Amino acid sequence: MNDYLQGAISELIRRGELLLTKIPTSLPREFHVLAHTCRQELSRILDVLEGLVDDPNMQGQASQPERLRKFRRAVRDMDFFETIGIAALNRANEDDRQLNLLVERIANEIGFPLLPPVATLLSQGYFHIYPRLNLLCLPLVEAAFLLHLPDLYHELGHLLEFERHDPRTKPFHQALDRASSSIAGYLADELKLEGRRRGPAEFSFYLQQWWRCWAESWLVELFCDLFAVYTVGPAFAWANLHLLAKRGADLFAVPTLVPSTHPADDARMKVMLYGLKVTGFNHELSDIEHRWDELVSISGSKPEPEYFRCFPDDILRSVASLAFDGISGMGCRMAVPATKDPIYTILNEAWAQFWNHPDEYPEWEGASISRLRSLGALELAT
Amino acid sequence: MSDAGLYSGLYEQIRGYAELVDDVLISLKAGTSHPADNERHKLAEFLMSLSSDHRDNFAAQRLLMILRTKVSGQPRWPDLGRALLSETESAQVIPPLESLARSLEDEQVNVTTRMRGATR
Numbered sequence: 001m002n003d004y005l006q007g008a009i010s011e012l013i014r015r016g017e018l019l020l021t022k023i024p025t026s027l028p029r030e031f032h033v034l035a036h037t038c039r040q041e042l043s044r045i046l047d048v049l050e051g052l053v054d055d056p057n058m059q060g061q062a063s064q065p066e067r068l069r070k071f072r073r074a075v076r077d078m079d080f081f082e083t084i085g086i087a088a089l090n091r092a093n094e095d096d097r098q099l100n101l102l103v104e105r106i107a108n109e110i111g112f113p114l115l116p117p118v119a120t121l122l123s124q125g126y127f128h129i130y131p132r133l134n135l136l137c138l139p140l141v142e143a144a145f146l147l148h149l150p151d152l153y154h155e156l157g158h159l160l161e162f163e164r165h166d167p168r169t170k171p172f173h174q175a176l177d178r179a180s181s182s183i184a185g186y187l188a189d190e191l192k193l194e195g196r197r198r199g200p201a202e203f204s205f206y207l208q209q210w211w212r213c214w215a216e217s218w219l220v221e222l223f224c225d226l227f228a229v230y231t232v233g234p235a236f237a238w239a240n241l242h243l244l245a246k247r248g249a250d251l252f253a254v255p256t257l258v259p260s261t262h263p264a265d266d267a268r269m270k271v272m273l274y275g276l277k278v279t280g281f282n283h284e285l286s287d288i289e290h291r292w293d294e295l296v297s298i299s300g301s302k303p304e305p306e307y308f309r310c311f312p313d314d315i316l317r318s319v320a321s322l323a324f325d326g327i328s329g330m331g332c333r334m335a336v337p338a339t340k341d342p343i344y345t346i347l348n349e350a351w352a353q354f355w356n357h358p359d360e361y362p363e364w365e366g367a368s369i370s371r372l373r374s375l376g377a378l379e380l381a382t
Numbered sequence: 383m384s385d386a387g388l389y390s391g392l393y394e395q396i397r398g399y400a401e402l403v404d405d406v407l408i409s410l411k412a413g414t415s416h417p418a419d420n421e422r423h424k425l426a427e428f429l430m431s432l433s434s435d436h437r438d439n440f441a442a443q444r445l446l447m448i449l450r451t452k453v454s455g456q457p458r459w460p461d462l463g464r465a466l467l468s469e470t471e472s473a474q475v476i477p478p479l480e481s482l483a484r485s486l487e488d489e490q491v492n493v494t495t496r497m498r499g500a501t502r
Contacts, residue, residue: 073397177439180439215448220391
């Protein structure tokens with residue numbers, strides 16, 4: 001396969017060179033960092049590929065497995081930059097620019113400790129972020145509506161988890177470490193207990209499965225939810241209810257055979273409610289809880305006993321409290337009932353309007369989007 | 383709310399370690415690796431952190447949980463890390479490192495697939 005790899009690597013080098021020429025040169029300034037990142041990363045990949053062709057250590061038979069793995073990594077990386085980063089640069093337009101101004105304004109308003117992400121209306125699914133590119137993707141017309149916009153704050157949380165070296169994110173990571181340790185302790189105890197009980201082997205397997213899910217994704221998801229709760233307040237919990245009413249399934253789902261990426265929806269909502277309690281939103285908390293109970297009831301979802309073992313209340317409460325320390329420790333502006341910042345106010349008012357004046361809501365929303373845009377323009381002027 | 387955000391961080395973490403393991407393997411196979419090498423040292427430290435004694439290190443715990451379900455035979459990662467810091471024969475450390483490299487490769491593919499799956 002040595003000759004195949006020589007040829008295939010050379011082909012990939014030509015592809016990378018062509019991609020470099022596809023990075024537009026006249027872009028709005030909001031996209032300059034993304035363009036620079038794509039260019040730098042493509043150059044790095046090309047350096048790796050050239051090494052795979054030229055390095056004498058790469059020619060020996062014994063090193064072919066490593067060479068193949070390095071080649072495959074380069075293919076995946078190049079795919080990533082071609083289909084996401086460079087694609088976003090090629091569609092940058094006025095709507096994207098407006099969204100970027102809004103994101104910048106939000107980052108300033110909440111004292112976000114990192115560079116705000118570049119935003120694009122390129123998402124083919126829901127909101128998502130690529131921390132490696134610092135690129136936030138929203139669906140095409142999402143910025144024309146307010147009720148889901150609080151989800152944008154959750155995505156910002158992923159950037160904090162991704163940034164492991166900047167001292168400004170240290171409190172966040174310390175809180176994550178403490179929460180991880182407490183969950184690992186709980187699950188290790190449960191596993192020991194299960195071992196002593198000599199019950200069905202499935203239960204030990206489930207516990208191991210949950211441990212992996214907590215470590216791999218659930219804890220980070222909850223921290224990102226809490227970042228949103230602590231910076232945009234009740235609007236995020238409402239947005240979550242809205243999302244789950246539209247797209248949710250079993251609200252108490254607990255993985256048994258196959259790991260899941262997100263914690264059960266009910267556990268997420270509980271953590272958000274604990275977060276709102278910590279920050280004093282007692283009135284809103286009770287409204288959200290009431291609506292959540294209604295949604296649970298009409299959805300027909302019911303918790304199995306495993307649910308309570310997988311997501312014990314004490315753990316959820318402690319995650320909410322540790323995340324509060326981590327997020328406030330970074331110096332972020334924490335949302336409390338007295339918060340009056342402009343974007344915070346519009347996003348929370350949107351939900352009050354939605355519930356209290358549903359008939360007038362569309363008109364109110366249109367006017368508020370214009371207000372948001374003018375806030376973004378203000379950001380540009382300062 | 384998305385798998386992309388969740389998994390691109392994890393992918394980067396695994397990719398970094400996969401790159402490191404492959405680089406050390408290449409120099410071990412070429413006979414040019416020494417315990418004092420920077421990369422070998424970095425890999426040894428990473429392997430020594432993969433222990434349930436380090437519960438307060440979220441990143442290491444995450445990797446440990448993934449490898450627990452991926453690598454057959456459950457090598458003792460901290461022992462392998464210590465072997466890399468000593469003058470242990472290459473022939474002894476290469477097979478478990480190869481197994482680790484394959485697992486990290488599989489997991490990168492797995493994470494990429496999930497990253498591109500449904501978002502929410």
